[in-house]
Amino acid sequence: MSDFILEAIDLYKSYKTPVGSLPILQRINLQVSPGEFVSITGESGSGKTTLLYALTLLENPDSGKLLWDSVSTSELSKNAQTKFRAKFLSIIFQSYHLFPELNIFENVLMAKRILGPLEKSDKEDALHLLDQVGLSHRLTHLPSQLSGGECQRVAIARALLNKPKVIFADEPTGNLDEKTAQQVFELITQICSTHKITLVLVTHNLKFASLAQRSYILRDNQLH
């Protein structure tokens, strides 16, 4: 039993291409403590998104060991992994990934709906979270009726609904203007700090990255 909420040991990931195997991640070792804020920067194409996908098992690493809350993910069945993931982690994407045909209240609730039938408390939680991100007056609006910053705030509320232990954010402010980016960054970090949620933030914004407790650069397929 380790004290880490997230641990990667010698993770490797390559992509198969018509001209052969393209190594992206090699010997990735990462240990994150509960409640820590870790940032990852690196040039475009260095493999940051690939790394988040490997750490969240949206894509399987080729080899290595990944522990979520001290549980070795390779020892879970695919089904158990999916259930574990839904409670353990949430991901915030650069392009929000909201359902365009659902209003923002329904979008937040989707985080829970994929786990099973909704309970009354889920709706109350969703309302509370949308209030926390300052959108309780827009519940019936569709994502297309919202600004980019507002869409990202919906995605933040959705990411919080299942009370995850870790939030992974992949350039969550990449599509936003400077002022809105600052607001969204502060919202994410404040919420994670208040709820003691571990945050793994991929960003091109060096100022945001420097505010993390630990900052990594992904270069030459490795974390430095």
Ligand SMILES: Nc1ncnc2c1ncn2[C@@H]1O[C@H](COP(=O)(O)OP(=O)(O)OP(=O)(O)O)[C@@H](O)[C@H]1O
């Ligand atoms: N499905 C795939 N098949 C083959 N190569 C891929 C695939 N997905 C990503 N790559 C390659 O892996 C490398 C890393 O991509 P990745 O998206 O992880 O970079 P990134 O650091 O997130 O870049 P950015 O800052 O632009 O988002 C790139 O060279 C990319 O072309």
Ligand SMILES: [Mg+2]
């Ligand atoms: Mg990326």
